[in-house]
Amino acid sequence: MHRARTVKPPSMLRLAAAALAGTAIEFYDFFIYGTAAALVLGPLFFPTFSPLAGTLAAFGTFGVGFVARPLGSVLFGHIGDRHGRRPVLVASLLLTGASTVAVGCVPTYASIGTAAPVLLLVLRFLQGLGLGGEWGGAVLLTAEHAPPDRRGLWSSFPQIGPALGFVLANGVMLGLSATLSDAQFASWGWRVPFxxxxxxxxxxxxxxxxxxxxxxxxxMREHARVPLVEVVRGHWRLVLLTAGALSVGYALFYAVTTWSLAYATERLGVSRTVMLAIIMAAVVVKGALTPLVAVLSDRYGRRPLCLAGCAGAAVWMFPMIALLSTGEPLLMFLGFLVALIAFVTMFAVIAAYLPELYEPRVRCTGAAVGYNLGGVLGGALTPIVATAIADQSGRVPWGVAAYLTGIALLSLGCFALLPETRFVKVAAVEPATS
Structure with missing residues (x-):
């Protein structure tokens, strides 16, 4: 049992900057694997497979990270609800960083045989475990410090981190891809970002x-003894609704940043460098729009923006796939940009929305589990399913568009069943200073 303590409010800007930097680093670790899976891991770690099967297998190891994320949210959520949000930030960053460096050291299939993909699988699992704890700790630290009328804005800073991490990861890959030969990149260049x-x-x-x-x-005077048990008993419906609601965001993001990268380079003959540059440009715009959308949520509410983002995604999936299939850089960029604007309309406000949905004693576990289960539904499956569907399609993979539209409609229904939370009280002490 903890006694209530009075703490001096820290600088909100400093807190938000530290949360942003941490999530950027953690998502750099997570994204660099996805880019490597799309470009090089298949032939290096699954050389006995056909090119399609090798890509699917590489995306399978990519998906393991998403499966691990809910487990990480349970593990680190327990720590966050029992012992504090701050220890979660340190432990999760340490785990993710160490496992990412280790990926860059794994010998290929040609050197150690089947042990190579097995090691890759284990390390990807540990990456996901660490990232599953990161989001909850970073978001709660900002949301629970922030003044109520600006909670959306300050809580959006950790949500900018993924965009920065993605740009950093792919910027390194782009630089290496542009300066090294294919043989050098496959031999050692891909390891440098890890x-x-x-x-x-x-x-x-x-x-x-x-x-x-x-x-x-x-x-808080009392803390949940076993937070997961309380979440399952008292909040299971909320967890399922938030997971379903968030699945479209993950599906959109990884369709753009991971599946389309593999599809365009392998099926359309677009160069690796061009695709990385196009995707990075769209993600930069997404990151820049994040705080602006979050400010709107402080004024108009979280739920209306989430509903608008889902509706936009549902309408845009067929045009996006049509634009991708042209193989023209500017048209592909337009398709990706509109899709990511729909994405950010939802995910810019999620960092404030989810903590407001859960009671404080189980907030770290509940919010993180719901968030990361959405990643399993949308992020883990999308590159695999989209690759398989596209292989059975004609010149334009309309089946992928139908799949993504279906996920968007599912998420729209889940958001419709969630309440508005803009006026929910999160912190019961003096808010942090700006």
Whole structure:
């Protein structure tokens, strides 16, 4: 049992910046694997497979990270609800960083045989485990410090982190791809971004070493003994609804950033460098729009924006696939950009929305489990399903568009069943200063 304590409000800007930096580093680790899976892991770790089967197998190891994320949210959510949000940020970053560096050291199938893909699988699982804890800790630390009328804005900073992590990961890959020969890239170049994760993780740990604990956690008198049990007993419907609601965001993002990269380079003959540049440009715009959309949620509410984003995604999937199939860089960029605008209309507000949906004693576990289960439904399956569907399609993979539209409609229904939370009280102590 913890006694209520009064803490001096920290700088909100400093907190938000540290949360943003941490999520950027963690998502760099997670995204660099997805890019490598789309470009190079298939032939290096599954050389006995056909090109299609090798890509599917590489995406399978990619999907394992998403399966691990809900388990990570349970593990680190327990720590966050029992012992504080701050320890979660340090432990999750350490785990994800170490496993990412290790991926860059795994010998290929040609060197150690089947042990190579097995090691890859284990390390990808550990990556997902760490990332499953990261989001809940970073988001709650900002949401529970933020003043109520600006909670959407300040909580959106961790949501900018994935865009920065993606641009950083793919920028490194783009630089290597443009300067190395195909043989050099396949031999050692793809490993460099994984090794760089060690330096980034050290920087992130330094940034987070002086963060203040969440005031909402400190002022709680009793904490859940087994948070997961309480979530399952009292909030199972909410968890399922949030997972279903968020699945379209994951499906959209990984259809654009992972599946389309493999599809365009393998099926359409678009160069690796061009595709990475197009996707990065669209993601940069998405990141820049995140705080602007979050401000709208503070004024108009979380739920209306989420519904609008889902509706936009449902309408845009067929045009996006049509534009992708042209193989023309500007048209593909337009398709990706509109899709990611629909994505950010939902995910810019999620960092405030999910903490407001769950009661404080199980908030770290409940919000993180719902968020990461959505990743399993939308992120883990989309590259695999889309690759398989596209292989059975003609010149334009309309089946992929139908699949993504179906997920968007499912999420729209789930968001429709969730309440508005803009005026929910999250922190019961003096808010942080700006």
């Amino acid at each position: 090794w760089a994760a060690g330096v980034l993780a050290a920087a992130g740990l330094w940034l987070r070493s002086s963060l203040a604990e969440s005031p909402r956690f400190l002022e």
